[in-house]
Amino acid sequence: MFEKGYIDENYVRVSRDELFSFVVRVLTKLEVPEKDAEIVAHNLIMADLRGIESHGVQRLKRYVDGILSGGINLKPSIRIVREGPSYALIDGDEGLGQVVGYRAMKLAIKKAREGGIGVVAVRNSNHYGIAGYYALMAAEEGMIGISMTNSRPLVAPTGGVERFLGTNPIALAAPARDRPFLLDMATSVVPIGKLEVYRRKGKPIPEGWAIDSAGNITTDVEKVFSGGALLPLGGFGELFGGHKGYGLSLMVDILAGILGGGTWSRHVKNTSEKHSEVGHFFMAINIEDFLPPEEFREKMSRMIDELKSSRRHPDFERIWIHGEKGFLTMQTRLKIGIPIYRKVLEELNSIAESIGVEKLKAGGEDGRA
Amino acid sequence: MFEKGYIDENYVRVSRDELFSFVVRVLTKLEVPEKDAEIVAHNLIMADLRGIESHGVQRLKRYVDGILSGGINLKPSIRIVREGPSYALIDGDEGLGQVVGYRAMKLAIKKAREGGIGVVAVRNSNHYGIAGYYALMAAEEGMIGISMTNSRPLVAPTGGVERFLGTNPIALAAPARDRPFLLDMATSVVPIGKLEVYRRKGKPIPEGWAIDSAGNITTDVEKVFSGGALLPLGGFGELFGGHKGYGLSLMVDILAGILGGGTWSRHVKNTSEKHSEVGHFFMAINIEDFLPPEEFREKMSRMIDELKSSRRHPDFERIWIHGEKGFLTMQTRLKIGIPIYRKVLEELNSIAESIGVEKLKAGGEDGRA
Numbered sequence A, B: 001m002f003e004k005g006y007i008d009e010n011y012v013r014v015s016r017d018e019l020f021s022f023v024v025r026v027l028t029k030l031e032v033p034e035k036d037a038e039i040v041a042h043n044l045i046m047a048d049l050r051g052i053e054s055h056g057v058q059r060l061k062r063y064v065d066g067i068l069s070g071g072i073n074l075k076p077s078i079r080i081v082r083e084g085p086s087y088a089l090i091d092g093d094e095g096l097g098q099v100v101g102y103r104a105m106k107l108a109i110k111k112a113r114e115g116g117i118g119v120v121a122v123r124n125s126n127h128y129g130i131a132g133y134y135a136l137m138a139a140e141e142g143m144i145g146i147s148m149t150n151s152r153p154l155v156a157p158t159g160g161v162e163r164f165l166g167t168n169p170i171a172l173a174a175p176a177r178d179r180p181f182l183l184d185m186a187t188s189v190v191p192i193g194k195l196e197v198y199r200r201k202g203k204p205i206p207e208g209w210a211i212d213s214a215g216n217i218t219t220d221v222e223k224v225f226s227g228g229a230l231l232p233l234g235g236f237g238e239l240f241g242g243h244k245g246y247g248l249s250l251m252v253d254i255l256a257g258i259l260g261g262g263t264w265s266r267h268v269k270n271t272s273e274k275h276s277e278v279g280h281f282f283m284a285i286n287i288e289d290f291l292p293p294e295e296f297r298e299k300m301s302r303m304i305d306e307l308k309s310s311r312r313h314p315d316f317e318r319i320w321i322h323g324e325k326g327f328l329t330m331q332t333r334l335k336i337g338i339p340i341y342r343k344v345l346e347e348l349n350s351i352a353e354s355i356g357v358e359k360l361k362a363g364g365e366d367g368r369a
Helices: A016-029 A034-049 A057-069 A097-115 A132-140 A192-201 A221-225 A242-258 A293-308 A324-336 A342-355 B016-029 B034-049 B057-068 B097-115 B132-140 B192-201 B221-225 B242-258 B293-308 B324-336 B342-355
Strands: A011-014 A079-084 A087-091 A117-125 A144-149 A170-174 A181-185 A278-285 A338-341 B011-014 B079-084 B087-091 B117-125 B144-149 B170-174 B181-185 B278-285 B338-341
Touching: A011 A016, A011 A342, A016 A034, A016 A057, A016 A338, A016 A342, A034 A057, A034 A097, A034 A132, A034 A324, A034 A338, A057 A342, A087 A097, A097 A117, A097 A132, A097 A144, A097 A278, A117 A242, A117 B117, A132 A144, A132 A170, A132 A181, A132 A278, A144 A242, A170 A242, A170 B242, A181 B242, A192 A221, A242 A278, A242 B170, A242 B181, A242 B293, A293 B242, A338 A342, B011 B016, B011 B342, B016 B034, B016 B057, B016 B338, B016 B342, B034 B057, B034 B097, B034 B132, B034 B324, B034 B338, B057 B342, B087 B097, B097 B117, B097 B132, B097 B144, B097 B278, B117 B242, B132 B144, B132 B170, B132 B181, B132 B278, B144 B242, B170 B242, B192 B221, B242 B278, B338 B342
Parallel strands: A087 A117, B087 B117
Antiparallel strands: A011 A338, A079 A087, A117 A278, A144 A170, A144 A278, A170 A181, B011 B338, B079 B087, B117 B278, B144 B170, B144 B278, B170 B181
16 A cells, blocks of 8 residues: 555556646536535545545545435535534535535534533435544544444345445544554445455455355455445454454444434435435544643554564564554655546546536656656 | 353353352452442453353452452542543542442443533553443443453554554443343454463364464464464454454554553553553443434334344354343343353352352252252
């Protein structure tokens, strides 16, 4: 994942600023308010910068489709349904998930600033991009941030074969000395985006990621896409803890779905559909109400230093900390641009053409523009 | 795990009430205040009732050793260090982990009752038994309960070979129609107790649970105990998500350790030692501040019903929900008694003898008293 400035002829490079302004011009042309378009652009491009290609601008088409089909409400009345000093319940009125999520996390941070803790549950939203984006918003304010969302069903429960659970990510960010710790993980063995990469390359997937429609482990990615399912973190059955990934996914359904008066992943629909019923859960903890923030950061960094200098397995080059690879990738990409898969570039430009905005200015063909 | 009234000559049955009063008489004899002794007894026996033998009365010896060595403070001044309407930081003054944890979760529940959310971080505690015990306290009050604790180092980080992380459990309980949902999981592939069972039986462990001192996967349980380590949930390397289990374990170290002004698992010590520096994290969410509790319970139960009636893999008898096996085991054991391993019985009775309290009254020898 760590960007090494490789050359891959399937990719072109695009500068961060051009990509940002492209997303904004597409969305504003579709009558998304400019401030909202910028939030979505930030969210998608953070994913691309950090190397989470599956959640980057290649998702733009889905949002555009959702806008054109009427599945997304462009002028939502995002509404606080219930509220106390340390919590709120928000109805997203089917707005863009990033816009709803941004507002909700801002509110959680505000409450944490005032009273130590902010918890915000959200219903009637849409796909909100990478979970880590919201957790990092809190870390940038010196707080611990937590973010979860349910998502459309793709994962089978332990002992089951149906797509019932979402990949339901959990993200937690916390400040440290240099850069924040950032855990951002699907509760399945892998997110669906990983399978899409294997599919594109026509490669078999590792044994233990997913099952076919009969519920058996398969390495044939096509069998997963035609009626199969992903496995929860821990894999098939209980032997290696598959019931734990299954349980973490239900935890997300409870906090991000049911607690907000919403639903669970089985009933979550695509962005293009009306009432996709996505729910989120956000939490901010104001560290300075617990201990001096310098002590917190110092201990975080000592823990990280100890981890990095602990004895390594010979097959591993280093011990990574969560968020570190993404940060290093981001630093490179800010300098040399973001690699965009050629087919994605074509798709983005055909969107541009169809709605009448300027195409994306891509860089050199060697992937090093 | 589901109790079927099996016969195993290595076990005897003991009634729940006799086991409870035994634990209380041992602890009170050692000058633990009666109310505190009852909390510990409740906690240990809930583990035994639910089939989590590793955290049941077989742990009593460790607590007794901790008391006799002075590692546990029997008359702690459990102190609120900082406090706001929705949060608190507690110093456990090295008291029994169950006593400190019980007080802390009670406080989280009180705060949630008054203001919707209660978060309590705890430092300077000791091993607190099963994490689910505290989460269930909140569920019994109609709330969502979350409980985490760091623990002594047993797990290697992804790419590393040292015991650095704890098995750092995460528990979440939520009320439903019939009985609460209860996720209570170590963030390692398996808890150390599972390996102790394999060791006792002299059986090889499955490939993928643990590594030897060189960091390679081993099936030889003795190699794990002599300098090896457990693997995080997701297993070895990143291919099946081992970095996710590693990240969840750090999440617990951050919330239960560093946030409370305490430390991370690498520096956590055994119960017998002074300053074992165990930290906990508790949270209660008052559901009725978000939505009508009946709606919450009804949706929980519909989700559970849908899961149970979803299509099953032919190799599985049923689709289990978290907490269900433990509940069914408990119902059986309340009727026919708790199975106690003979060597554990001997150990308990030698404790009784050495401190001069009445021995444990065990039932019939066929395991069906």
